[in-house]
Every structure is written in structure tokens, then in C-alpha cells.
Amino acid sequence: MDRLSAVLDRFRVQASLFHTGLMCGNHTFEAMPGRAFMHVLRRGEMEVRHLPGEAEVSSLRLAEPTVLLYPRPLHHVFVNPPREGSDFTCATLDFDGGERNPIVQSLPSVIRVPLDAVDGLRPALDLLFAEADHVRCGSRLLASRLFEVVLIQLLRWILDHPAKAGVASGLIMGLSDPRLAKSLVALHQAPHEEWPLERMAAIAGMSRSAFAATFKTATGTTPASYLTDWRLTLATSMMRTRRPVKMIAAELGFAGTASLSKAFRQRMGVSPREWLAESGA
Template sequence: MDILSELLSLLKPRSYITAGFDAGGHWALTLDDLAGRIKCYAVMSGECWLTMDGIGDAIKVSAGDCFVLPSGRSVHISSDLQTKPIPASEVLDPNRSGEVVTYNGGGDVLLVGSRFEIDGCYAEFMLKDLPPIIRVDTSSDKAKLRLYLDLMMAELKEMKPGAISVAQNLSHMILAQALRLHLQTANEREVGWFAALLDPRIGKAMEAMHSEPSRSWSLKALADKVGMSRSSFAAHFRRRVGETPMSYLTRWRMVCAAERLSLGREAIAQIATSLGYASEHAFNTAFKRVMGMPPRQYGRRRQQVSLT
């Protein structure tokens, strides 16, 4: 399985709402319901602005743009940069799935998209390296994403039997395609595992660790895998990913372990061995350091959550 597919599989995004937003005049909203969620929207017509406190310049999105909000931080969306935003939760029904909501008269900008609930147990580890706002151009050769968006908009407008189910399935396809397109066009100066997949050598090393997490990888073995010297590989990996190869490998192993612990089907010793640890004690130490609690406690907590 490729790394992007693994990300979506582990996060288990569940489409919570799929809706349209038709706004007019001067307006500004703060999307204040993003904690533990990913939002993915597309501008079907018109234009608006995205801003986030403490994060760079305002971003203008126009018809043909798609944007993903994966960080959980509040984002302001507005018709202009002068109008003071109010919380979106004060004016939008959180259970409006399937509706096209008209706000402030409508007619100037039309958005369509979904809010995804995600598994919070290791979402921070998987999403922390993604940009807080991902903007994707859906025009020109981005035909698949545009097709999915048009189909979703048609489902929401026509509301034929099964429309909400179809729209939610389309929303998953839109999210995956938007992240894929961002991966193809990400800035080479971005730091983090997601952007590093663009680097042929670093991406190859990461794919190797993901495909064989139980292997006793050494810095030299990974460097040899991609045809680099050990020192050059270590420096290049840290510059692109933001951490050392061994730190990344440990973090990925713990994410895999967390998923298996949450299912409660395997003994800890079995998980430890399958992920390359010589002893359960060594695995327990690594897990607690990365995840903040012992694996047994983590497994019990996750299983209790799944029962509620």
C-alpha cells in the first residue's frame, strides 16, 4: 500500500456532513469546529478569502479551487479582509448534511464540500506535517477532481433517493484526489514526511520503511537503498522530513502498533516482535516515549472508546 493510502486508511475519515454554502454581500465566518476533523471544500463559483491567525498571508480562492484544512486550527473564511468574522457555529446548523445553505442573500460565492471526523488517537502524528491550509487548483488537467465535484453538486441539488450516501462517497474521493494533487505540486522547500515524498531518494527510503517496518533498518542500509552515502542521506532526510530516519521509523512503527492495539486482537509481545523489537520491554519503552503512555494502557483506553 502506498503511503497516502496508508494515511487515509489509518485516519479512517468518516464523512460527517456533505453540504453546499451559497453566500452573498459582505460576510466573514470563523470555522471553529475543526478540532479532530478535516474539511475539504471547493469553490464552484465566485471567490472568497482564507486566513489563519499567525499563518502567513491571506489566501484568495476562486472558482476552480479546492482547499483542504487538515490541521484542526480555526480558519477564517470571508468575502473580504475587512469584515469581522463571527463563529460559523452561530449561523450554520452542524447537522445540515445534504443541504445547500444560503447565507446573507447568497449569489456571490458557492462552496461545496465535506467535514470528516477522523480517528484522533494518532491523527496528530499523521497530520502535523501537512500545511494548515492546502490549496489545489482543480481547473485545466485536474479533470477527475472537477468531475467528482460536479457530481457532488448535482447530488446535493437534485436530492434523488440515496443522494446523501452518494455525495459522501464522492467526498472521500475528492479528499484523496485533492491530497494527491497537492503531493504532485508541493513546494520543494516544504518540510515534513508528506512533502518529502516528492524527493525520489527520500520517498524511496520512506516507502521501504513503510513496507518493511519489522526490518532491522540501519542508517547505512537505508542510505545504500537509495544510493547515497550515510552522512549525505542522514542530512538530506532530516532537511526534507524534519527528523532523523531512525526517529521517523520509530514513529511509524508506533502508529502501526497503535492501530493494532486498538483492535485488541494481538498480544503486546506479538506486536513487538512483528515490528522488529527484540523484547517486549524495548517496545514498551519506545511506545511510551512516542505515544505518551504504556501500550497496555493505550490499548485498554482505545477499546473503551470504541465501545462507547
């Protein structure tokens, strides 16, 4: 079962290579709205520091080839040896929907994974490094696309090892449960359809009560609330393209524009029109 494609089709991510090579001394990466990072430590040892209280850990010590994923804006500092430095290849990530992206919402503030822990990651990284290290026609663009491939491979690993990645609840935890994943994938693919609890539970092969309890434990919310949040998150993504709200409401299974606007205001605190004005979409 493909647990990721329906989400990534709706909420795309774009990577942009910005550094490859040695880093010596201290390097600060500021928290900027809408900016995520992926860093790949290829060689060397170094320390990563976070501002107190902003991440699950205040510092990390890296001593082996490692991928670091910052899915949302977070101030972090690389502390490298002053002379020999550490060898990095780095990219910024732009998740569609920003911090409302359902994948971003379900991930911890920083994920640290040794490269050898992810099966099949090395071949993609070899291609990425080959393009990043040599200036050829289209090399930067190709390296950026390969970063997106690496991200998908990393997300696959996180789905299979949520505890090791530090995932506690949310979409990723729900998709990690083989039973819940069946219902979630079906819901993601057809948000416009009716999704009573009985239907979700039947797809998962569970009783209503067992499904509801397991769903709440995994995702941190009820099936009905999750469905509403999923539809509204899709709505914000569609509104950025200036699609008419009436059309969006019909495509996402709302009774009409008024129904969408009411749910939107309850969740977001503003109307769709006000949200568009505030977001600058």
C-alpha cells in the same frame, strides 16, 4: 511508484458531506478535536479569516473556484457577500489517528488550491456536485465517498508540488523526493523488518551520508527516529482496536512488549495502558 497507498491503507480517512449550496453572510467553523474540513468553492468570491497566530496566514481572499483543505482542527470564518453569497460544497474529514496521522502532521494548517491547478480533478468534482445537489437513494453517502476521491487527487498534487502547497518538511516532503520515496514506501510496507541505515540508503541508491543528510533535510528527523515514530503511530492505531500490546510489538518489529512500552513512554510520555485510558479508546 505508488507513494500513498501504503500510508492510506494504514491510516484511513472518512469524509462526510454536510453542506452544498449558497452561503450568505458569515459562517464560523469551530476547531473541534479530531475534525478536519474540506471546502470546495464552486462559484463566487469571499474571504476566509483565521484567529491571529493560529494559521500561516490570517486571511485568504478567494476569487475563483478553489478547494480549501484544513487537515486538523482550526477555527475559520467564511465572510460572504450578504445577498448573493458564495456557492460551496463542504465535508468534514476524519483522519485515522487524528493529529498523529503522518499525513496530517506533514501538512500546513490550511491548503488552498485553485480547482484548475489539479489535473483530473474536474471529472470527480462533477460527479460529486451531481450527487450533492440532488436527493436520490444513497446520494449523501456517495457524495461523501467522492470527497475521499477528491482528497486523494489533491494529495497526489501536493506530492508533486509541495512548495506550492506550503509543505516544508515531514512525510509529504520525503515522499516528494524520488530517491527517498523508494525507501519510505518500502519501510511503510514492512515496518516489522530490520531497517539499518545501509539498507535504506541502498534502496534509495545513495551513500549512507548523503541519504542521512537528505532525509533529515526533507523530513526534519533522522531515519532511525522516523522508523520509531512510524511504528509507534501504527501502534496507537492498532491499540484503538484493542489488539494485545504483545501482538502489536511482534507485528511492528519490537523485541517484545517491554521494548514497545519503553519506546512508547519516551515518545508519548505515558505507557500504552495509560494512553488507552486517556484517549478513551
